[in-house]
Amino acid sequence: MTDRALAVVRAGALTTVQDQGRPGHAHLGVPRSGALDAPAAALVNRLVGNAPEAAVLETTLNGCAVRPRSTVTVAVGGAPCAITVDGRPAAWGAPLRVPGGALLDIGPARSGVRSYLAVSGGVAVEPVLGSRSTDLLSGLGPAPLTDGTVLPLGPSVRAHARVDVVPHPAPPAELVLRVTLGPRDDWFTAAAVGAFTTHPYTVSTASNRIGLRTEGPALVRAVPGELPSEGMVLGAVQVPPDGRPVVFLADHPTTGGYPVIAVVHPADLPATAQAAPGTPVRFVAVRRRA
Amino acid sequence: MRALPAGDHALLIEVGTGEEAQALHAELLRRRAAGELAVAEIVPAARTVLLDGLDAPSRLAERLASWEVPPVPPRAGDVVEIPVRYDGPDLVDVAAHWDVSEAEVARLHAAAEFRVAFCGFAPGFGYLTGLPREVPRRGTPRTAVPAGSVALAGPYTGVYPRASPGGWQLIGTTDAVLWDHARVPAALLSPGTRVRFVPVGAP
The missing domain is CATH 2.40.100.10 (Cyclophilin-like)
Structure with a gap:
């Protein structure tokens, strides 16, 4: 295992790897899958300089915690939540540098359901039919994360976006x-x-x-x-x-x-x-x- | 033929019979291959074909009315042979439904030629038509059906690609791998494929 990896310390209620899914196989009984809040996933990818098709983590209600093995740029979007790096508060919805070995904690959703974590280089698990998405109906793609899972990361290719604040739609009240x-x-x-x-x-x-x-x-x-x-x-x-x-x-x-x-x-x-x-x-x- | 809109980017085309649906599916694949039809997904089913990812569904719906859809040629394409041990726990029940012996159920199943009408339920699960007689689903579905189970329900036969719950009548077992995402193609059976079941071993 190289140091381009992410160790899952707290998997949370349900955290899965998601990208743009695997459309085009419906005639074989294969669901499309992919990030449910696709614009949020696209936005966090953009914030860390990833291509739109890079795989991210999708959390459910109570976030997750991960420890990168080397220094990475991350961004968290989707459902608003508290973020800490080694216990120190950090910014939501913005590019963030996390040193190798530090603990990135994504807290419970303050509103909404699903937060998205993009890591520079993207989550680089083996694709299935062209996608890294976890499909909970048919079981294709990586299993939902468990504590101790180690996820490979792809090579970081581009500088992250030079922005301080970007607009995120608020989770719907109705x-x-x-x-x-x-x-x-x-x-x-x-x-x-x-x-x-x-x-x-x-x-x-x-x-x-x-x-x-x-x-x-x-x-x-x-x-x-x-x-x-x-x-x-x-x-x-x-x-x-x-x-x-x-x-x-x-x-x-x-x-x-x-x-x-x-x-x-x-x-x-x-x-x-x-x-x-x-x-x-x-x-x-x-x-x-x- | 009736074209029902399904949202702004899809058409559900409904026909009268399963044979017409298979013929329409073949014609749609032919037209897509010929560059006459731009569509992301062509999903056949029992009496319908879904076209998903269309730019202008209403324009296509108008064009469809004038299409000539030839019937599917009976011997088009290669036959996939699936070896089966006719040892399923529901052979007795199916034999009783058909009022024949268990050996005759196996003989009828192995004598028929099937065609994959459509897939669904799980990746690689094909609904195969060609069964000489129908059989009802089990009254109570099983919570676990083993992978490789050869089964019957209604007018269909099929093979469970992996262990799952299921309500079909289990008549046999195969070692054929129906789905392997590392294989190309991943699915052994896709819509339109011709299939025969070949008995192996003692029943």
């Missing part, structure tokens, strides 16, 4: 998701479609990288029975038998047998990564692009 109805809105009663786009839902604790689960009015079907399995897109709002909408996120199954009432606008998906359980959700129907 999630407003623009949706286009279909492909299977006709499987629901008109009253159910109306309820879906007018009644508030809340983010369920059962949400994960596969789907944002919601609690709220159960959507009543107009068509009973099973839908033959069909392809699912990112952002599909699938309605399982309990009637509560589930928004499909990066690790979603590539095919499914429950009807999709609507699809969330791609630009609104990163905010779902930062919507903590209990966050209100509104689905707003917009006209389909002509």
